[in-house]
Amino acid sequence: MKNKVCNLFLFTFLLLNFGYVFAQSSTTIKGVVLEELNQQPIGFATVLIADAETKKPIDGTTTLEDGSFTFETEADNFYIEVSFLGFQTMTFAQPPAQNSTIDLGNVVLKEDAEQLQEVVVQGEISRTEFKLDKRVFNVGKDLSSTGASAMEVLNNVPSVNVNIEGEISLRGSQGVQILINGKPSVIASEQGNTLGTITADMIDRVEVITNPSAKYDAEGTSGIINIVIKKEQRKGFNGSVSVNTGAPDAHSIGVSLNRRSEKFNLFTQIGFGIRELPQDKINRNVDLVSDTTIVSTGTEYRNETYYNIVLGTDYYIDDTNVLTLSGNFAMEKEDQPSTTNFSEIAGANQIVSEWQRNEITEATNPKLQFELQYKKDFEGDEDHNLVFSSLGSFFAKDQSSEFFNTRVSGDYDDSQQKTRTDFKEAVYTFKLDYTKPFLENWKLESGAQYVLNDVANDFEVSNLEGINFVLDPGLTNVFEFKQNVLGLYGTGSYEGEKWGVMAGLRLEQTSLNTLLANTNQENNRDYTNFFPSAHTSYKFSDKVSIQAGYSKRVYRPRMWDLNPFFNIRNNFNIRQGNPDLQPEFTDSYEINSIYILGKASLNFGVYHRYTTDVIERISIIESNVNTVRPENIGENNTTGIEFNGKYSPAKWMTLNGDFNWSQFVREGTFESTVFDFNGDQWTSKLMAKFKLPADFEVETTGSYQSEVKTVQGVRSDFLFMDMGVRKNIMKGKAVLNLSVRDLFASRINESLIAQNDSEVYSRGMRGTFVALGFSYGFGKGEAMQYSGQRRRF
Template identity: 70%
Template structure:
């Protein structure tokens, strides 16, 4: 059984933080007691360990506190006859007597705690569960052994974080939006890049915590509105050769093999990963274009395929120059070989719904997509006892290319002749370089300043050509052939200051960003240059009412800069009656974001409730025009949007074998705008919900089921239908946890159907309606992972397709 004094120790320490000022002795000069609590064997700092100062005679507590994230503590007392007891649930406590000679500082140094086997048997569920807490301007999800010992990947850990979801392609979303910036240890990284699914190679046991920032401070670049997810890895050094191997198969085809190797020495950490695989992603597509002027209709039904062979190689090293300086160099090469065999059946009907023409359109597309990434990072610590005082420089280079050729062929089946043959060629190149310098200085235990700069250079070129078969020879179409160049350089500098006390904290900051953007259409000579400077303020505050209730409020200003495909007016003519284009004159949109959130810990349940408001100007919306039975959609800046919403997240473990996770998000919005003398004023609402159930079954099986619902909602011209779908997974640990078998089924009932109805008007008269339906269907995957050396079983699911 757990000793009684240890059971009440955390509660007593928390209460004493409130009452200790009134019971301190005022007669003796204060003594500062400090030290750092570390787990014996692994050397990992123990956060939230309890430190109690008690009277030597009465054994009654005098004051106390808990350790920080780095395991350090600093406590003052004026008592003249005391001892110090340090403990943490599941570990053996240590006691230190008062020094023989009274001094102003009692430095206990590094205090190593060993696991207590007897305690661990009693508290395995209570002490090892993953939990969420607030840290001034972010929400922190601490990864416990309920996740870290299961062989789960980082993607599965993210799926357990409130407000976060990961879809079938490894895309991470926050509050339903996929515009999320992913960081590793607070910086951009090859592992967290959008272009790959390398997050699937990080195992839960490597993750210390996940930080969710829904309203980022001025420290972070102002791009995007969805927020930031920062994965903080453990500092544990596993010396020797470690590694893992993973084999996956599935239907539709999803086969891959991944091998990870890691070699650690006193000075070097060498890591590598190699993976190969194939993946098929079929999609059923249906479109109906109804012309309400002459009542003619054009329908299309078909199957689109994205088949890939991919190869991935990662090499890197950490060089520990000394205890205060670390240098990291890493690189990633990946190659995708794409094949897109698609077939679509078209039909045209007249006003009496009689068939006019029927034809089949086939597409044969081949693409070769090379990717290169490389990263250089230097980190300097200024204080051995405080690893928060740091200087961090990182340089990240990223290249993506696409060499693609397509052939389209129309073959008339009946009625009016629709024969047509087209060829397209795409030569796409993108280079992105990110240079970042951050300096953090905790001036005191409560006050911290941050400053830094970031420079992002983006250079894109898209050479696109379309040819039509005329009289037996392919002839270039000059109206649909061009070279589009896009360059965007963003320089940002920032400064923040924060105060974080025991209960209350505040943080303010200001960021300045200079954007230099230019686009050029080589064939037409059309150029568009934009140069602007913007200020992005931020302010955050939090208050801890108790260990169970906390409140946080924040404000930040954000920007969304149009991407290359928002600006490029050229397109893939997969469907000649529904065309998507870019807009070279598109302007960025700005958002003022306000948020108040709270967290409640109620026994075995944790609850999060938040209210937010966003005001966005120059909103980017997809606007369609209709001419000659062809619908053309392109982005435009249309007015403003006010959105107010509430968010509720809950996690509840009523039984040792059952865990429930629930998310609910509701927002109402009001749109005001005018485009081409047409008003786009309207209001609406939408909501999403998710319920995840995890069940521990006999024979070391784990079952997970997740239900998702997304309500219908309006856009400027469309209504998007609601979606209800379910995912399921079963995992079994074998070979004492060194190996994992995993079966997952995405969209269990094949009900994840995306439907929308686009309505176009002219002079308040509806001119046409376009119905669109897309279904990807059920995905089933079976995986086996095995860790050797000190490695852990992991998942390798390959690289996520870029386009």
């Protein structure tokens, strides 16, 4: 009886559902979406049906890569809408169905000029905004970012300066840590290509973090600059090709390709180029006791041929899990044909002897980097995530140099030297970060990082004696450097509508071992430090807000600070490292404010930094030979003010200004010499952008850096200007740009070191650089630039 009742119930249930299925008739909707201009298919366009009365969406789909679409609906009173970014939306009233099928055929979309213009304008001008613990510079398509390298983009970021040698400073101080997508990178290392493989159009934003929270690596006493690379979000095939040429010789070609589907995002960049980077140099070493002077003048060259390839993929496992694997291989070949003329002068301009030093240097620099990253987004909150990354970087340098000293006049003897460098570096970074929001406005972050750095530098110098080269034991050695840093952190934050606060603590344990292999000289250190941080912000209104912060930072001596052996390009001006160098620590405090006044936006801030065991480069001059060596010298207190603003008096003109002034007090002693002094310095930049008829744009940037006292002398001021012209062609698919760096060849680095018994004067100038570039974007890609940058090694 029981089975009969169950069977009857099941039969009735199936019968009802069978009737319901037949009662609900479905309609198939299909078609192909095309561009009006060239009849090319539009992949991943949106096809939507909505209720004809309520206008609410009912169902929809996206087109395939060939522009086709098909889906079914059971709605009976609807309209159809087809849309894609940059095109006018097409709307159809419900067409009659033929055999339960609605075939729209070819749906042709027209470009929406107003929408395209709005999209372009939004990303046209670089702009700055504030977050709780950082300042974000969003990179637009203005001229300073077109056809430029990442170094030139950084020089346009408020508070950041890049000098003629490519050294980066923040608020006038070096010791800045450079990150790529929040992680260390060989691209941004001091031994690497110094951001040369990153071009402006690859950069989404630059985060300037003058007071980093405990979440970030404590490295960098001046703060952190994080360069965030764009991620291609547009589905389908995108790409660009660029060709650049310039004087002095700077020629390159680059191709960037990207293909994104529902599951994969594949990307690659391939580049090739040659670059010539000359520098005119003058050095004058004066021995006041013997009344003799060594003057050297000449032009140093770095001619480079480089090849670069990037391959990578994002794999979207599902809606909440993403796996990224990428690799970068570069090969650079250097040639340095340099000539320097020397004169030895006694007394009142009496030339004792003259000689010429010719250098032939060749180097091969392979570089490899890989990254594996896994990101887990937890359902229910996009800010709740877990990220693990593993980064490996490898760099090598195989360099040989020959130096020929040839007598011109006097009693100088001809001589010959050879040097050899075999350098290898491996850096492994493992990082785990977990973010958990809770309640409504609270968030906890915690994580760990482990960095292993293993370096070996085999350097030797040989002098020609008779017909044989004899090794110079005083300048020859193998230097090994191993440093491991383990970091653990935790932060908590609250960010409400008007007020926010963040506090955190980071623990870092450092193990450092150095070895001079030939002399068996070791220097091993282990130390543990805590790095607290605190930040707060308050929004008075949409036009006025304020933020304040504190953090503790560290600068650990790097391999080139510790390695006592360098290339002797000029054997009267020698750089050395110091294996006994200690890390320097900085406590940093600051208050910043934001004001929006009509067409102007203004930022004003004050800051203070207290640094102990300050690392300074000290010159020791003996017999006209200047040897520069880093030393820990006392402490430094720096207090400064900062102002930057943006003003657009008209649609065709935008002005940006940046001003930084700081006053410092130095106290320190080295080898019984007291180095107590104080001084100030200031920097300023003014950028003007103009939109001209015929779709031309012009930008000029003027920069000034004041004279500043150094621990032993003074560094002179300089003023320079950059200029650029840009024009969009082929409806924005292509770009022509002309840029001139250091328009008046006035970017000159001069310094003077004055001691009781000696003086050293040095002067360096790169000169004017002119570059012309063309780039073309295809598929759904926009024009993208590729330019190389010399290795600063």
